[in-house]
Amino acid sequence: MNNLRSSLKPRKRVANPMREYDALPVSLRRWLQEAALPWSTPSAKRAWRNAMKCSGGCEKRAMHHMARLETKSLQKDAPNVWGDHYPEISRAAAR
Numbered sequence: 001m002n003n004l005r006s007s008l009k010p011r012k013r014v015a016n017p018m019r020e021y022d023a024l025p026v027s028l029r030r031w032l033q034e035a036a037l038p039w040s041t042p043s044a045k046r047a048w049r050n051a052m053k054c055s056g057g058c059e060k061r062a063m064h065h066m067a068r069l070e071t072k073s074l075q076k077d078a079p080n081v082w083g084d085h086y087p088e089i090s091r092a093a094a095r
Contacts, residue, residue: 007077017041024048027059028066037070 020041028048032039055061
């Protein structure tokens with residue numbers, strides 16, 4: 001499968017993933033529902049905390065920060081997953 005070429009590291013879970021997901025802030029859960037990547041709960045939580053810190057606590061700016069992180073990751077993985085011929089992801093999506 002092509003999606004196994006991602007640079008994302010597979011990890012084993014020790015906790016209850018649904019309980020962890022339910023404990024996330026509502027705004028982050030809504031963002032994750034539309035995310036292009038399969039974020040793990042711990043990595044999403046860590047990125048969200050950092051995004052909230054960088055945005056001064058503004059959820060809207062934190063969501064833009066998360067989108068930029070995801071776009072950056074997609075740009076990095078696109079050639080490995082879909083090949084060099086795949087078009088570069090628009091930088092406008094990161095704004």
